[in-house]
Structure formats: C-alpha cells, structure tokens
Amino acid sequence: AQTVTQSQPEMSVQEAETVTLSCTYDTSESDYYLFWYKQPPSRQMILVIRQEAYKQQNATENRFSVNFQKAAKSFSLKISDSQLGDAAMYFCAYRSTTSGTYKYIFGTGTRLKVLA
Amino acid sequence: DAGVTQSPTHLIKTRGQQVTLRCSPKSGHDTVSWYQQALGQGPQFIFQYYEEEERQRGNFPDRFSGHQFPNYSSELNVNALLLGDSALYLCASSDRTVLNEKLFFGSGTQLSVL
Numbered sequence: 001a002q003t004v005t006q007s008q009p010e011m012s013v014q015e016a017e018t019v020t021l022s023c024t025y026d027t028s029e030s031d032y033y034l035f036w037y038k039q040p041p042s043r044q045m046i047l048v049i050r051q052e053a054y055k056q057q058n059a060t061e062n063r064f065s066v067n068f069q070k071a072a073k074s075f076s077l078k079i080s081d082s083q084l085g086d087a088a089m090y091f092c093a094y095r096s097t098t099s100g101t102y103k104y105i106f107g108t109g110t111r112l113k114v115l116a
Numbered sequence: 117d118a119g120v121t122q123s124p125t126h127l128i129k130t131r132g133q134q135v136t137l138r139c140s141p142k143s144g145h146d147t148v149s150w151y152q153q154a155l156g157q158g159p160q161f162i163f164q165y166y167e168e169e170e171r172q173r174g175n176f177p178d179r180f181s182g183h184q185f186p187n188y189s190s191e192l193n194v195n196a197l198l199l200g201d202s203a204l205y206l207c208a209s210s211d212r213t214v215l216n217e218k219l220f221f222g223s224g225t226q227l228s229v230l
Contacts (some may be wrong), residue, residue: 093158
C-alpha cells in the first residue's frame with residue numbers, strides 16, 4: 001500500500017523569503033501523480049501544483065515549484081517570495097494511475113506560518 | 117460558475133443518530149468523491165461515485181454509505197454515529213472525460229458527535 005509522509009508539522013517563513021516543505025512517499029508503482037494542496041482557514045482544499053511521475057522536469061506554477069526525486073521518493077514544495085496569503089495547511093498527496101484506482105492518499109500536513 | 121457546494125456547513129449529532137451530508141459538484145463535473153478529515157490529519161478517502169454507482173471505496177465500515185443522483189449531486193450517509201466520526205467531511209468533484217482530471221474540493225461539513 002502506498003503511504004505519504006510529511007515530517008514537518010509546522011514551518012515558519014518571513015514574508016518575501018523562500019521556504020521548502022518536505023514530503024516523502026512509498027510506492028512500488030512506476031507511474032503515478034503527486035500533488036500539493038493548500039487548505040486555508042476556509043477549509044477548502046486548493047490545488048497548488050501537480051507532478052506526473054513519468055516527467056523528469058519539475059513542475060512550476062508561478063512562485064511555487066517542486067523538487068521531484070523519483071528514486072528517493074521525495075517531493076518537496078518550494079514557495080518563493082512568500083506572501084501573507086500563503087499561510088495555510090499544506091498537504092502532499094499521491095494518486096495511482098492504476099486502472100480502477102481513484103483515491104488520493106494524503107499526508108498529515110504542514111502548517112505554514114508567514115511572518116510579517 | 118459555482119464551485120463544489122456542500123451542506124450543511126456545521127452539524128451536531130449525538131451518538132447512535134444518523135446523518136446525511138450533501139454535495140453539489142462543480143458545473144460540468146460528473147464524478148464525486150468523499151473524504152473524511154479528522155482533526156490534525158489529512159483527508160482520508162471514503163468512496164467515489166460515478167454514473168450513480170460507487171466505483172471505489174476506502175477502508176470505512178458499512179455504516180458509511182452514499183448515493184449519486186442523475187444530476188450528479190451526491191449524499192453521504194452515516195448511520196449509528198460514533199464519537200470517532202467527528203470530523204470535517206469533504207466532497208470533491210472531477211470530470212473524468214478530461215485528460216489529467218483534477219479534483220475540486222468544497223469547504224466541507226464539520227460534523228460533531230456528542
């Protein structure tokens with residue numbers, strides 16, 4: 001069974017600085033998707049970034065980028081130029097590409113605090 | 117364009133009671149998934165509905181059941197509530213016809229069981 005681990009319960013970053021959130025996962029599959037979701041106090045999970053395992057190039061979305069290390073099963077999120085609005089819970093998630101598998105497996109989350 | 121809407125936003129029940137949570141998917145989406153998020157945890161998959169049928173289920177007891185209607189909206193029912201069922205219940209929708217389909221989440225229903 002696949003697992004997702006986020007070992008940082010909480011992180012802090014100064015406004016305008018850069019922060020990296022860590023995620024490791026375990027799987028025996030060779031093809032899958034990885035995601036970072038943001039959950040602000042409104043509770044709605046918002047997709048931040050997505051990575052297909054077959055792609056070697058790391059995904060980027062504006063100030064958000066990932067460092068995907070497939071062999072190490074590591075998937076970290078880098079937030080550049082941090083803003084107050086980035087403060088939220090961040091969840092790493094895994095989804096298999098196996099036919100008939102639709103569930104997302106989430107980590108326990110990292111709370112990001114942004115200091116003014 | 118309305119996103120995923122869930123009702124009610126908060127609910128308080130007592131042990132042994134039954135509860136029904138509702139979800140309307142994002143416009144154009146035909147697939148609905150339900151997740152349970154306990155305090156301090158990540159969401160856990162309950163089940164997914166497509167074409168009015170449950171097509172995958174997570175590790176939840178039969179007390180958790182669901183339904184999808186022809187308009188793609190969905191209900192989550194929980195019978196014989198336990199204290200441990202207290203959690204945020206999230207609904208997510210997607211369009212399976214879209215390559216690289218993405219999940220869109222609602223803001224959830226906070227269920228408290230006393």
